[in-house]
Amino acid sequence: MPGEPSAVLAEFLVTERATVLQIVRGDLDQPAVETIPLGREELRRLVRDTLAVAGPTSRFRARDPSAWTEPLSMLIEPVTRHSAPGDVVWLVPHDVLHHVPMHALDTGAGPLIGRNPVCYSPSASVMRYCRTKSRPGRRQVLVYADSRPEAPLVHAHGQVSELTRLYAGRVTARGQAAATIGALTGDLREHPGGVGVLHLACHGYFTGDDPLRSGLLLAPGPDDDGLLTVERIMGMRLPTELITLSACESGISERHAGDELIGLTRALIYAGAASVVVSLWAVDDLSTSMFMGYFYGALAGGAPRAQALRTAQLLLRGTTRGDVVEHCRRSLAATGEDPSGQRRALLRGLADAHFAAGDFAAALAGYRELAGDGVPPGPRLLTATARARAALRHATPAPPDYDVPAFGHPYYWAPFVLVGDWR
Known part of the structure; x- marks a missing residue:
């Protein structure tokens, strides 16, 4: 074109x-x-x-x-x-x-x-299939987040807020107990021509002995267990320009004879997605939240999908400890009432960023604030507090360094891949 x-x-x-x-x-x-x-x-x-x-x-x-x-x-x-x-x-x-x-x-x-810019496909023929399904006029955005209270993804709430801000008036967002398979089916039925983005910020899992049972953990509904398996997806209709799985291990697939991929990616494309963003390994919650902000910011600005993903990866790779501090502070200011635990997660991310920068006094103050907010401190917080106290006592005097990249290791910026239409 x-x-x-x-x-x-x-x-x-x-x-x-x-x-x-x-x-x-x-x-x-x-x-x-x-x-x-x-x-x-x-x-x-x-x-x-x-x-x-x-x-x-x-x-x-x-x-x-x-x-x-x-x-x-x-x-x-x-x-x-x-x-x-x-x-x-x-x-x-x-x-x-x-x-x-x-x-x-x-x-x-x-x-x-x-x-x-880079994109992937399981085969050249699959890419042709993806491109024929693209309908650029689709504009609605569906967001499902933090669907399992026993394994909270508290930074997912920040992703919901960012998508709601970027796509004002076009977002249907469902979190926690409302993020069910039944709700997803109903929301898709409301848009028979398809949606622009389906964003799933939830846990994923992989079963090596039976890839068809791999899937995503949505909230249990009245008629199902909330397991959005590969097998179940292949029986659904998901006409979507882009499905993003902000989830752990969502891109892992099992290779079968003929190199056929039986996994979430293939199932979502089969169900109607023109392109899918998935992760190759279990991802960090805070860095992923920042990554998604960069990605959707570029998309909302008009960048093609492959270019938007490239922009997000490069931005996250260059994100400094100071950037993390500013992100956590801005997010804390916008959090307000917080039954999800997002505020505690942001405070912990802020304190950890201070510690990584060598600002041990600020880190210790942050850990102590967490320990004194009425929630009994767990082993990890106690360890972090003791570590900051020891560092403050024994470290040689040096100014904090907030200019070092916080997410320079590929673990943080490299797991997400775009499969399908790159436009």
Whole structure:
């Protein structure tokens, strides 16, 4: 279409001895084919040992990202040779590469996302299917958040507020006990032509032995348990321009024969989504809330989806400790009455940001405020308070440093991927 940026398709095939990359561009008479000396077992070992596909994400956060970005960078080196900065890079992974945030791999001048907007699809044919379903006139926004009180996502309430502000007059928001499958079905029925955005800020889960039972945790309703499983989604109609899963492990899928992906992403596209934003691993609540603000701010400003995601990733990557302090303060000022616990979460995020910046006195004051607000302090708060007290007592005098990036590790900015139509 006129005015669209150029797109470069990069489709991978992992074999026993090497990975074959096929690159398609509009100005090429035939695909360019590259062979990369990374075979299946070596790739699986690298991903298993260095990425957050198994075990606690705390271990992933503690690891130097170069342990995986550097050895895997040869996968995208041919892509940069065959594309120009600013081109949309459309990646079709294969095998274990579905677990790799390839947009975070090193180009020699920073991550790929610093050079190009990036989108993904399970296959080239799926992308064609996604683009034919797009209807740009859809404007309604549906938001479902914090649906399980036993596992609260208190920063999700900030996402609801931000979406309501950005899309004033176009948002239907349901939280906690109101965020049911029945309510979702009814809201979609109110808009038979489809909706612009469906934002689901809730927990996701993955069952490796039965991927069809993977899904999202909505609130239990009178007629169901609230489990929005892959199997259930595939029986629904979800005509939507964009579905965003601000949830843990929402993008993980199980590979079956023929590389068919049986997972949330595939199910949502099958049900009618033109594009889906999902996460590759369990995500941090505060950084995700800030990320979603950046993402939807760019979308509301008119940016295409892939460009909006790129903007959000780069902004989050550069967010400083001082930015986190300001975010928490602004959010606290807007919180007001707070039965959800959002205020406590913001106070904790504020105190942690002070501690990370070396402002131990401010951190200790924040932890003490939390401990004295009538809620018995838990082990984590007691540990944080003791840590701040010890640091204040023993640290060498130095001015706090609020200019250091707070979310520079790929754990924070790299998990979210756009699958489907990049426009």
